[in-house]
Amino acid sequence: MSQLPYEIQPDRLDVVRLAQVTDSHIFGDPAGSLLGLNTRNSFSVVCERLLKEEWRPDALLTTGDLSQDASPESYQYLADYFKSMSIPTFWLPGNHDNPELMDLYLNNQIVLSDKLILLGGWLVIMLDSSVKGKVHGEISDSQLAFLEASLKQYSDKHCLVCLHHQPIDVKSEWLDRIGLANEVKLRNIVDSHVNVKGVLWGHVHQEFSREINGVRWLASPSSCVQFKPGSKDFCAGVESPGYRYLNLHADGRIETVVHRIDNIKFTVDYSIKGY
Numbered sequence: 001m002s003q004l005p006y007e008i009q010p011d012r013l014d015v016v017r018l019a020q021v022t023d024s025h026i027f028g029d030p031a032g033s034l035l036g037l038n039t040r041n042s043f044s045v046v047c048e049r050l051l052k053e054e055w056r057p058d059a060l061l062t063t064g065d066l067s068q069d070a071s072p073e074s075y076q077y078l079a080d081y082f083k084s085m086s087i088p089t090f091w092l093p094g095n096h097d098n099p100e101l102m103d104l105y106l107n108n109q110i111v112l113s114d115k116l117i118l119l120g121g122w123l124v125i126m127l128d129s130s131v132k133g134k135v136h137g138e139i140s141d142s143q144l145a146f147l148e149a150s151l152k153q154y155s156d157k158h159c160l161v162c163l164h165h166q167p168i169d170v171k172s173e174w175l176d177r178i179g180l181a182n183e184v185k186l187r188n189i190v191d192s193h194v195n196v197k198g199v200l201w202g203h204v205h206q207e208f209s210r211e212i213n214g215v216r217w218l219a220s221p222s223s224c225v226q227f228k229p230g231s232k233d234f235c236a237g238v239e240s241p242g243y244r245y246l247n248l249h250a251d252g253r254i255e256t257v258v259h260r261i262d263n264i265k266f267t268v269d270y271s272i273k274g275y
């Protein structure tokens with residue numbers, strides 16, 4: 001079960017810098033739009049903003065729904081784009097993705113399919129919560145075993161656990177019906193390992209942050225369409241696309257901020273009642 005981690009030497013010893021870009025929903029067709037929003041356009045604007053950060057991240061995490069249509073063309077576009085950013089990029093699949101195609105296309109010198117990433121005193125664990133043909137998520141027994149074994153093996157490291165589906169309710173009824181089906185199993189493992197400092201996901205297309213027993217539980221905006229927080233039924237949010245930046249400190253603290261693209265008008269068709 002144990003696998004060797006991909007090792008990155010952070011720029012500094014006292015802090016690991018990460019960025020999360022999630023739910024890009026890229027289409028094979030460059031003109032592809034979600035609720036009227038061209039997802040390649042918003043993704044590239046978000047990434048350009050990220051590249052202007054004062055401190056370049058040591059790694060980029062992409063947490064699922066990278067593609068909307070799971071087409072080879074969408075993954076080729078993403079592979080080329082991430083390569084052009086020159087930041088080591090790691091991915092995990094969401095409900096819209098095809099993990100086999102991702103393995104094939106998102107796998108070059110800079111876009112990496114590794115699921116354990118060692119950065120100084122921190123370990124990042126990338127889990128697959130996707131279920132073929134389903135919108136909701138579930139963590140398989142083998143993924144749970146992988147998580148538990150990694151947390152035990154690296155008990156001397158602070159750990160950030162990443163997945164696509166939300167492992168705790170975000171209080172949007174329609175989204176919480178399609179979250180992680182066996183979230184209690186994941187939460188039990190997190191609760192029983194003091195080295196877990198944060199859990200990070202996508203899927204909900206909105207910012208979310210809770211601290212429970214010293215663990216940060218974080219969700220982030222999509223790089224395209226947003227979902228309105230607290231909605232009973234599907235409803236697009238009026239917030240702009242964005243990404244999350246994280247500083248992982250040597251003492252185990254996580255400092256994090258969400259950046260949105262506020263100086264550009266994005267067109268979203270709010271009359272559409274589903275996605």
Ligand SMILES: [Fe+2]
Pocket residue numbers: 023025064065094203204205222
């Ligand atoms: Fe999504």
